[in-house]
Amino acid sequence: MPLYEWHCARCDRCFEGLASFEEAKRTRACPACGRSSRRVMSAAALQLGRAAATEDRPARGGRTDVTKLRVPTVARPCWMDDRSASRFAAYKQGRGAEYDDTVAARAEKKRERGIAAGPAPARHDHGHAHSPLADPGVRARRAAAARRNAAR
Secondary structure, three states, X not given: OXXXXXXXXXXXXXXXXXXXXHHHXXXXXXXXXXXEEEEEOOOXXXXXXXXXXXXXXXXXXXXXXXXXXXXXXHHOOOOOOHHHHHHHHHHHOOOHHHHHHHHHHHHHHHHHHOOOOOOOOOXXXXXXXXXXXXXXXXXXXXXXXXXXXXXX
């Protein structure tokens, strides 16, 4: 079932909800004031296979360790390391502050115990650059355009 977004004109609040295509055509009551709200255009999201930010292992107490959240491969840029992907997934689930606090607390405990920080994340090299300026042709065309604009 798709996720849609509605906007309440009275309290200027946006809210989301799951609805069938037929239900999405109707107005919804605002959860804050109860007034009828219209559906608005929102950003599209594509989900293939597993959820956009999945929880791999539930921790004690039934809640997943926020640092173990994952992003499916199709939603993860190739330059993103595992730690960045976990942080991204936490923020997508609304648990970003919890992630940052957890990581900071663990780093503090390591410092207290005298444990050195782990190795720097490995960089990848799979034969392409991520900036259009890394392409010599693009760089040359932009430099030529800048010279032409400066001459005007």
